[in-house]
Amino acid sequence: MSADAKLAQQIREISGVDTRKCMKCGRCSASCPAYNEMDIRPHQFVSYVQNGNVEALMNSKSIWKCLSCFACVERCPRDVKPAKVIEAVRLSVIRQRGENFLSPDEIPALLDDETPQQLLASAYRKYRK
Amino acid sequence: MQRIGVFVCHCGTNIAGTVDVKRVVEAVKKEPGVVYAEDYQYMCSEAGQQKIADAVKNEHLTGIVICSCSPRMHEGTFRKAAEKAGLNPYLVEIANIREQCSWIHKDMEEGTEKAVILARAAIAKVMLNAPLQPGESRVVKRALVIGGGIAGIQTALDIADAGYEVDIVEKTPSIGGRMSQLDKTFPTLDCSSCILTPKMGEVNAHEKINIYTYSEVEKVSGFVGDFSVDIRKKARYVDMDKCTGCGLCQEKCPSRKTPNEFNRGLNTRPAIYTPFAQAVPNVPVIDTEACIKFKTGKCGVCSKVCAAGAIDYTQKDEIITREYGAIVVATGFDTINLDKFDEYYYNQSKDVITALELERLMNAAGPTGGNVVRLSNGEHPKNIVFIQCVGSRDVTCRGKSYCSKICCMYTAKQAMLLKDHYPDVDVHVFYIDVRTPGKNFDEFYRRAVEEYDVDYIKGQVGKVSEAENGRLLVQGVDLIDNRQIKMEADLVVLATAIEPNKDVRKIATMLTASIDNNNFLTEAHPKLRPVESPTAGIFLSGVCQGPKDIPETVAQAGAAAIKVVGLLAKDKLVTNPCTAQSNPLFCNGCSACEKVCPYGAISYEEQQVMDGGVRENRRVAVVNSALCQGCGACTVACPSGAMDLKGFSNRQILAEVDAICR
Numbered sequence: 177m178s179a180d181a182k183l184a185q186q187i188r189e190i191s192g193v194d195t196r197k198c199m200k201c202g203r204c205s206a207s208c209p210a211y212n213e214m215d216i217r218p219h220q221f222v223s224y225v226q227n228g229n230v231e232a233l234m235n236s237k238s239i240w241k242c243l244s245c246f247a248c249v250e251r252c253p254r255d256v257k258p259a260k261v262i263e264a265v266r267l268s269v270i271r272q273r274g275e276n277f278l279s280p281d282e283i284p285a286l287l288d289d290e291t292p293q294q295l296l297a298s299a300y301r302k303y304r305k
Numbered sequence: 306m307q308r309i310g311v312f313v314c315h316c317g318t319n320i321a322g323t324v325d326v327k328r329v330v331e332a333v334k335k336e337p338g339v340v341y342a343e344d345y346q347y348m349c350s351e352a353g354q355q356k357i358a359d360a361v362k363n364e365h366l367t368g369i370v371i372c373s374c375s376p377r378m379h380e381g382t383f384r385k386a387a388e389k390a391g392l393n394p395y396l397v398e399i400a401n402i403r404e405q406c407s408w409i410h411k412d413m414e415e416g417t418e419k420a421v422i423l424a425r426a427a428i429a430k431v432m433l434n435a436p437l438q439p440g441e442s443r444v445v446k447r448a449l450v451i452g453g454g455i456a457g458i459q460t461a462l463d464i465a466d467a468g469y470e471v472d473i474v475e476k477t478p479s480i481g482g483r484m485s486q487l488d489k490t491f492p493t494l495d496c497s498s499c500i501l502t503p504k505m506g507e508v509n510a511h512e513k514i515n516i517y518t519y520s521e522v523e524k525v526s527g528f529v530g531d532f533s534v535d536i537r538k539k540a541r542y543v544d545m546d547k548c549t550g551c552g553l554c555q556e557k558c559p560s561r562k563t564p565n566e567f568n569r570g571l572n573t574r575p576a577i578y579t580p581f582a583q584a585v586p587n588v589p590v591i592d593t594e595a596c597i598k599f600k601t602g603k604c605g606v607c608s609k610v611c612a613a614g615a616i617d618y619t620q621k622d623e624i625i626t627r628e629y630g631a632i633v634v635a636t637g638f639d640t641i642n643l644d645k646f647d648e649y650y651y652n653q654s655k656d657v658i659t660a661l662e663l664e665r666l667m668n669a670a671g672p673t674g675g676n677v678v679r680l681s682n683g684e685h686p687k688n689i690v691f692i693q694c695v696g697s698r699d700v701t702c703r704g705k706s707y708c709s710k711i712c713c714m715y716t717a718k719q720a721m722l723l724k725d726h727y728p729d730v731d732v733h734v735f736y737i738d739v740r741t742p743g744k745n746f747d748e749f750y751r752r753a754v755e756e757y758d759v760d761y762i763k764g765q766v767g768k769v770s771e772a773e774n775g776r777l778l779v780q781g782v783d784l785i786d787n788r789q790i791k792m793e794a795d796l797v798v799l800a801t802a803i804e805p806n807k808d809v810r811k812i813a814t815m816l817t818a819s820i821d822n823n824n825f826l827t828e829a830h831p832k833l834r835p836v837e838s839p840t841a842g843i844f845l846s847g848v849c850q851g852p853k854d855i856p857e858t859v860a861q862a863g864a865a866a867i868k869v870v871g872l873l874a875k876d877k878l879v880t881n882p883c884t885a886q887s888n889p890l891f892c893n894g895c896s897a898c899e900k901v902c903p904y905g906a907i908s909y910e911e912q913q914v915m916d917g918g919v920r921e922n923r924r925v926a927v928v929n930s931a932l933c934q935g936c937g938a939c940t941v942a943c944p945s946g947a948m949d950l951k952g953f954s955n956r957q958i959l960a961e962v963d964a965i966c967r
Binding site (some may be wrong): 201202204211212215267 | 306639648694698699701702703704735763764766768780781782786787789957
């Protein structure tokens with residue numbers, strides 16, 4: 177098994193997502209509020225994993241832009257859960273490369289009254305525990 | 306001395322690919338009682354059947370076992386072959402070594418071993434088979450069609466034209482069904498009413514057809530050829546014989562706030578109403594929940610204005626009982642409820658509508674006289690967005706896993722008609738796939754794109770919300786261009802999934818007809834018997850069996866009709882002799898069998914019984930073999946072993962078990 181294929185298998189296992197269930201309707205990307213911030217879009221995450229092209233995902237800035245709002249999970253008609261794939265890639269990056277997008281110390285300074293709670297929850301998914 | 310012959314079928318490679326048929330033949334030859342065994346490529350073929358006939362004659366066989374496919378497939382074929390050769394057809398047993406063996410095993414060794422065991426069990430059973438004689442039952446020469454849409458109408462017409470009486474039972478006040486709500490039909494753009502209403506008139510005028518509108522099937526008993534059905538004729542409060550259909554009552558009725566069901570709630574109707582102008586029969590009904598007279602006792606305007614004196618507030622529901630030889634289910638469909646699809650803003654905005662609602666808006670007889678307007682402000686929409694697969698192909702709890710089949714085509718139709726009527730509008734269609742199998746279907750869809758400039762966007766809509774200027778804000782994705790789209794729209798049309806009519810569960814239960822997970826009625830065989838229910842005498846017509854468009858529905862309706870005619874043309878039906886019987890010596894009179902019998906075939910009576918030289922009167926079970934369908938529920942329920950099923954006796958079943966465990 178190639179390194180990429182192994183990684184794709186790992187992403188499938190961490191996320192619990194069966195990428196074959198995707199029917200390529202795009203409702204995930206249609207729902208995504210962070211779409212325009214992303215270089216690789218939610219629907220592409222699913223197809224990249226399906227095609228074993230995970231290295232590109234590991235280097236994508238999208239994993240840090242995902243708000244973990246789960247709109248894509250909520251609206252997916254095939255129960256694919258694209259956010260879980262993004263989450264799995266992010267976890268792999270954090271674990272393997274020790275990359276942090278944020279550290280806990282930085283977070284309080286970023287907060288203001290306008291910030292939704294969800295964003296805070298999302299932020300805590302983006303550092304090494 | 307029994308002389309058993311065993312015939313092992315290859316079924317091409319279906320069986321022979323996983324089961325070593327030669328070894329099965331060798332193994333069964335060693336079984337006691339077996340005097341002959343052979344294998345053949347296709348036992349069900351003419352040549353295969355001849356082999357059976359020859360063996361019966363030459364080997365003087367007293368019973369035969371066919372190791373082949375499911376008895377549901379070819380038991381009848383092999384029984385007929387045996388009968389032709391002079392053997393009682395009930396001395397044939399089937400060992401299912403295909404569905405229950407070769408198809409579910411991959412390993413030749415395992416498959417062969419199991420095939421031998423199944424053959425052995427069938428041999429043990431056939432040794433105890435008794436020659437049975439089928440009885441006869443009558444055929445009532447009349448059919449019932451449940452549902453008065455295009456499926457029911459066409460089925461009724463075809464049966465009636467063949468010379469048999471047909472009753473149509475329709476729940477709503479008029480026949481016509483969904484098709485009467487449509488504006489135009491694809492791909493020819495015929496006006497739906499123009500092709501449907503003549504058929505409605507034909508049904509109404511046909512001397513062999515009797516229509517019960519505003520009526521529901523309440524109870525069904527009996528069996529194929531001899532059903533007895535209770536029909537509830539709901540009180541109309543209007544005398545069908547006196548009413549002239551002038552419509553004055555509807556005009557003058559002061560209660561006008563009830564949502565109009567026919568127009569999908571887009572406008573309101575009076576309490577006394579016919580669903581639409583071309584209703585058949587053209588006799589209104591009074592909706593007692595809306596009627597001021599019924600609610601407060603004061604009003605009676607309709608009665609005062611009716612010159613024919615047809616209004617009768619004292620009418621009561623009426624139950625009529627009729628007998629039928631065959632029943633056709635043609636209960637049709639509805640669109641799914643959209644409460645779980647909040648992202649499309651359907652419940653929040655009047656400008657988000659279903660495609661069926663758009664049909665009403667486009668229809669000249671609709672609530673806007675055919676003007677497509679935004680229901681929020683009455684203005685003409687400039688930008689219209691269609692969203693495909695709303696709830697279709699959706700495996701979550703929100704939707705339906707199947708493709709609704711008709712949406713791609715009606716969307717292309719609606720998009721084209723809108724562009725045709727209003728050349729200044731922009732029409733966008735968000736789609737997953739465009740599915741257009743059918744004669745002239747893809748050409749039709751391409752016309753929408755290439756001639757009418759309808760903008761097809763490969764992608765879906767994630768969210769519809771309200772923009773600050775009061776228009777709708779549609780957020781979607783274009784997967785080809787890989788960009789998210791945010792556009793303002795005036796009208797959003799949802800291609801809402803269709804589902805079987807809500808009442809179908811109740812009806813299927815009454816008919817003991819099986820339905821699938823999606824409440825579609827199951828056919829007896831998906832390819833070879835598509836218009837018959839597995840329950841004898843019950844036939845399927847239209848969308849109650851699965852999504853289909855009008856031409857398919859009409860074709861299926863005709864197919865169901867010819868099956869009904871084939872049944873009604875018989876004077877007598879051969880009944881299944883595998884019925885239950887009770888041994889009065891063992892019966893303890895507990896009534897357990899009577900309670901579980903789904904056909905009402907068991908009753909209890911006082912009988913004189915000689916038990917051990919003592920004569921005494923006992924209350925014992927008696928089976929009416931004309932009603933018994935041989936389901937065997939009673940034999941399981943009987944605690945004293947008195948009840949037994951002919952052809953599946955307790956001794957036979959135990960012999961099979963013994964053979965398997967040997």
